[in-house]
Amino acid sequence: MSENFHDIEKKMQRFWDERGIFKTNPNPKKKYFILDMFPYPSGDLHIGHSRNYTIGDTVTRFKKIRGFDVLHTFGWDAFGLPAENAAIIHKIHPEAWTKENIEISKKHLKELGIAFDWDAETTTCDPDFYRWNQYFFIKFYERGLAYRKESYVNWCPNCQTVLANEQVKDGHCWRSTCGSAIEKRKLTQWYFKITDYTQQLLDGLKELKHWPEPVKIMQENWIGRSEGVEVNFKLEDGTVVPIFTTRPDTLFGVTFMALAPDAVLAETISKGTEYEKKVKDYIAEALKKPEIERAGTETEKTGVFTGKYAINPLNNERIPVYIADFVLASYGTGMIMAVPGHDQRDFEFANKYKIPIKVVINPSETKLKVDLMDKAYIDEGVMTNSGQFDGMNNIQGIEKVTDYLESKGLGKRTVNYRLKDWLISRQRYWGTPIPMIHCPKCGIVPVPLDDLPVLLPKNITDYVPKGKSVLAGVPEFINTTCPVCGGKAERDPDTMDTFVDSSWYFLRYTDPKNDKMPFDPKRTNQWMPIDEYVGGIEHATGHLIYFRFFTRVLHDMGMLKCSEPCDILHTHGMVKLDGITMSSSKRHGVWLGDFLKEHGADVCKLAVLFAAPPEKEIDWTNEMVTGVSRFLSRIKALYENTTPNFDLPKSVIANITMQSPEQNLYIRLNQTIKKVIDDSERIQYNTAIAALMEFLNDLTGFENKENPVYKYSLGIMIRLLAPFAPHISEYLWLKYSGKEHSVFEETLPEPDTSALSFTSITIPIQIQGKLRSKIDVSVDTSEQDIKSQALADEKVKKWIEGKKIKQIIYVPNRLVNIVTSLPENNIDK
RNA sequence: GCCGGGAUGGCGGAAUUUGGUAGACGCAAGGGACUUAAAAUCCCUCGUUCUUUAACGGACAUGCCGGUUCAAUUCCGGCUCCCGGCACCA
Numbered sequence: 001m002s003e004n005f006h007d008i009e010k011k012m013q014r015f016w017d018e019r020g021i022f023k024t025n026p027n028p029k030k031k032y033f034i035l036d037m038f039p040y041p042s043g044d045l046h047i048g049h050s051r052n053y054t055i056g057d058t059v060t061r062f063k064k065i066r067g068f069d070v071l072h073t074f075g076w077d078a079f080g081l082p083a084e085n086a087a088i089i090h091k092i093h094p095e096a097w098t099k100e101n102i103e104i105s106k107k108h109l110k111e112l113g114i115a116f117d118w119d120a121e122t123t124t125c126d127p128d129f130y131r132w133n134q135y136f137f138i139k140f141y142e143r144g145l146a147y148r149k150e151s152y153v154n155w156c157p158n159c160q161t162v163l164a165n166e167q168v169k170d171g172h173c174w175r176s177t178c179g180s181a182i183e184k185r186k187l188t189q190w191y192f193k194i195t196d197y198t199q200q201l202l203d204g205l206k207e208l209k210h211w212p213e214p215v216k217i218m219q220e221n222w223i224g225r226s227e228g229v230e231v232n233f234k235l236e237d238g239t240v241v242p243i244f245t246t247r248p249d250t251l252f253g254v255t256f257m258a259l260a261p262d263a264v265l266a267e268t269i270s271k272g273t274e275y276e277k278k279v280k281d282y283i284a285e286a287l288k289k290p291e292i293e294r295a296g297t298e299t300e301k302t303g304v305f306t307g308k309y310a311i312n313p314l315n316n317e318r319i320p321v322y323i324a325d326f327v328l329a330s331y332g333t334g335m336i337m338a339v340p341g342h343d344q345r346d347f348e349f350a351n352k353y354k355i356p357i358k359v360v361i362n363p364s365e366t367k368l369k370v371d372l373m374d375k376a377y378i379d380e381g382v383m384t385n386s387g388q389f390d391g392m393n394n395i396q397g398i399e400k401v402t403d404y405l406e407s408k409g410l411g412k413r414t415v416n417y418r419l420k421d422w423l424i425s426r427q428r429y430w431g432t433p434i435p436m437i438h439c440p441k442c443g444i445v446p447v448p449l450d451d452l453p454v455l456l457p458k459n460i461t462d463y464v465p466k467g468k469s470v471l472a473g474v475p476e477f478i479n480t481t482c483p484v485c486g487g488k489a490e491r492d493p494d495t496m497d498t499f500v501d502s503s504w505y506f507l508r509y510t511d512p513k514n515d516k517m518p519f520d521p522k523r524t525n526q527w528m529p530i531d532e533y534v535g536g537i538e539h540a541t542g543h544l545i546y547f548r549f550f551t552r553v554l555h556d557m558g559m560l561k562c563s564e565p566c567d568i569l570h571t572h573g574m575v576k577l578d579g580i581t582m583s584s585s586k587r588h589g590v591w592l593g594d595f596l597k598e599h600g601a602d603v604c605k606l607a608v609l610f611a612a613p614p615e616k617e618i619d620w621t622n623e624m625v626t627g628v629s630r631f632l633s634r635i636k637a638l639y640e641n642t643t644p645n646f647d648l649p650k651s652v653i654a655n656i657t658m659q660s661p662e663q664n665l666y667i668r669l670n671q672t673i674k675k676v677i678d679d680s681e682r683i684q685y686n687t688a689i690a691a692l693m694e695f696l697n698d699l700t701g702f703e704n705k706e707n708p709v710y711k712y713s714l715g716i717m718i719r720l721l722a723p724f725a726p727h728i729s730e731y732l733w734l735k736y737s738g739k740e741h742s743v744f745e746e747t748l749p750e751p752d753t754s755a756l757s758f759t760s761i762t763i764p765i766q767i768q769g770k771l772r773s774k775i776d777v778s779v780d781t782s783e784q785d786i787k788s789q790a791l792a793d794e795k796v797k798k799w800i801e802g803k804k805i806k807q808i809i810y811v812p813n814r815l816v817n818i819v820t821s822l823p824e825n826n827i828d829k
Numbered sequence: 830g831c832c833g834g835g836a837u838g839g840c841g842g843a844a845u846u847u848g849g850u851a852g853a854c855g856c857a858a859g860g861g862a863c864u865u866a867a868a869a870u871c872c873c874u875c876g877u878u879c880u881u882u883a884a885c886g887g888a889c890a891u892g893c894c895g896g897u898u899c900a901a902u903u904c905c906g907g908c909u910c911c912c913g914g915c916a917c918c919a
Binding site: 170213214218220221222243297299301330338344417610612618621623631634637686689692697763765766769806811 | 830831832833834840841842843849850853854855856857869870885886898899900901912913914915916917918919
């Protein structure tokens with residue numbers, strides 16, 4: 001083998017390209033849609049990226065060689081802040097910067113030899129793509145799923161834009177390079193009404209049989225369904241103030257009410273009273289605090305008395321109303337009933353502001369004394385001080401009190417969710433313009449569909465964020481005419497969250513060139529749902545909820561048959577270097593370009609697959625390369641000495657003699673085929689590769705290199721190895737098979753099931769569950785024979801001497817366990 | 830705090846689906862062969878420990894403590910530690 005791996009890899013990549021073997025079949029018979037989470041184009045790729053694409057590549061090649069029509073293509077999540085920041089720093093247009101990065105990344109991916117159909121490549125900052133974001137926005141608007149409202153929103157002071165809830169991590173900006181503390185601002189913004197689909201998104205999780213359980217649990221928690229009661233309290237002036245509670249059994253213990261500082265009522269409740277100024281100052285102070293300071297559980301709760309009282313509908317008690325920073329405006333009704341005796345938060349607040357505490361539930365054995373309580377009692381117990389409910393178990397009490405409230409019209413059963421509507425406006429330049437027009441006469445008017453796309457203007461020089469969209473300062477973009485009345489009007493200056501792009505990009509993959517619609521349902525429904533989706537776990541509660549939401553809306557619009565986008569989800573672990581996740585933006589990693597130069601693509605693929613099972617994290621070390629690199633060299637050496645055979649005549653199989661080395665080899669071959677297929681189906685590629693290494697050891701140890709079984713094994717080995725080390729496998733295939741077509745146009749052989757087990761096996765013998773000996777028997781030996789052989793074994797005899805055999809357990813083909821006891825006359829000694 | 834996941838040799842990891850020979854495969858390490866030498870390659874050893882001339886011998890060993898079982902890394906109960914998610918959600 002005179003050619004080095006660079007030449008081989010280049011040649012094979014050209015061969016696949018020219019033959020177009022990974023081009024999408026427009027009329028698939030056995031479809032298989034494999035999707036990698038598309039990346040932000042960050043330029044230089046590192047080993048962490050290659051792990052994601054290598055997994056997808058291996059799935060693709062494995063499915064292809066098993067006879068599927070695969071769809072596996074690629075795209076770029078090309079809008080977003082880094083391009084804009086680069087523009088500010090380097091004075092280069094975001095588009096130029098983005099395109100340049102795409103070229104670099106693409107070059108690396110091609111050198112890695114990932115099996116993509118590049119003809120279907122999709123880039124979200126192309127008008128051909130983003131016009132359909134605008135199309136969907138208008139369609140959502142028509143269905144009441146896109147709306148504008150004013151409220152307090154997450155504001156990143158560094159990025160100078162709002163963020164969705166999913167983009168706030170620990171009260172800080174989600175972007176790893178930003179991380180600023182998030183503030184609250186009152187703004188009018190566009191939202192997608194994902195809350196119309198909350199229950200569907202929750203119920204749909206049950207259909208996702210092949211999603212990792214942790215991801216489903218995370219989504220379930222994120223959605224946060226909780227059942228309770230909305231109880232109507234009244235202020236003394238008669239204003240009804242509903243509150244949500246899951247603990248109606250504690251209603252008799254309410255000693256104060258609390259209102260969120262950003263709740264609507266908070267602004268007006270003290271108006272015209274002596275409390276007005278104090279309350280106003282408090283609200284201003286509370287909202288100025290960064291989210292993290294206000295929301296942390298460790299932070300001391302604060303509040304202010306409003307001067308108003310509410311009436312408890314159950315016992316008509318008069319209770320003070322506070323404004324308190326621990327109450328969230330966005331959950332329930334923005335107001336709570338507080339039961340300090342049985343809620344820890346209320347307990348702390350009550351202690352601080354000297355509000356009385358009332359016990360309404362006692363533990364079954366004792367009675368609580370308020371003076372002695374150092375924390376709220378939140379466990380199960382017996383109701384007390386609760387009128388007609390006294391003596392009742394409080395769990396039953398929840399139902400009974402609720403029934404009572406409903407029967408008196410004082411409240412009703414309600415379900416609340418933690419999930420909020422999806423805020424999609426961004427005050428930034430590099431994104432999809434929101435296709436809405438603000439007309440002084442007609443109000444908000446969508447851009448007519450025929451006028452799409454609303455192009456993002458390119459002649460911008462100043463990207464520095466000023467707290468409002470860059471586009472607001474571009475008159476030739478902003479000024480337009482109203483499509484309804486024809487009068488002067490203005491375009492919406494905001495752009496869309498890039499999670500809109502990633503919510504449907506995979507659908508575009510199925511019909512990438514369509515210029516009449518985002519995709520033709522006839523084509524797309526042939527491929528949907530996605531069969532396997534490979535990506536990082538960090539998208540569990542963001543993207544992976546959004547794309548389910550989009551799928552359901554498009555299903556309701558009649559564009560998609562499926563209501564869930566994806567059958568199997570694989571979340572792979574991060575690749576770290578020195579304990580820190582590899583990152584392009586932080587320039588921390590092992591760079592793919594350098595790696596490929598030194599080791600080549602096949603070694604890169606094998607190394608990341610062999611290092612650990614896909615879901616685990618990898619802490620990268622250079623030693624991970626050595627083993628697989630040796631493995632490939634040893635493989636090559638095999639074929640230098642012997643020419644493989646691709647067929648094994650029946651006559652040869654028939655002549656294989658029992659217990660011969662060639663019989664053993666034939667059995668090992670078929671065991672390997674089975675193991676590689678089984679492991680690959682559940683993407684346990686590390687053990688599939690280990691099986692190939694074991695078989696290589698068998699081949700190396702086999703003496704007669706001209707034996708037909710040996711030569712046939714070499715032929716099979718090429719195909720088994722192909723999904724993991726595609727370049728070298730293709731090279732060997734083309735060199736020795738005499739065929740013109742690719743190894744990936746072959747089919748993987750199925751194991752010869754008659755040759756999966758050896759004719760003789762070793763049975764371990766245990767005494768009292770401890771391994772004491774082993775015997776070799778032929779597979780058809782009867783249980784009786786095996787037991788007597790076991791008892792006749794020399795070592796076994798020594799162990800059972802002088803003991804009584806109580807029982808002999810035989811697990812077919814697995815083991816024998818002899819249970820003994822001391823003879824009667826020995827027991828007393 | 831709540832919800833997940835995990836803990837196996839010097840290291841990455843197998844075996845956990847269905848309880849049945851714990852440590853596959855690889856790395857590192859040690860020894861040897863080849864070589865003027867090195868690299869590469871090949872062969873052998875490789876959980877701990879005890880007895881021993883020697884082990885194809887015994888004991889111990891899958892985070893810790895208990896339980897179920899003929900048999901537990903696997904099942905059950907109780908802990909410890911690590912990682913991830915959520916974090917005043919009423």
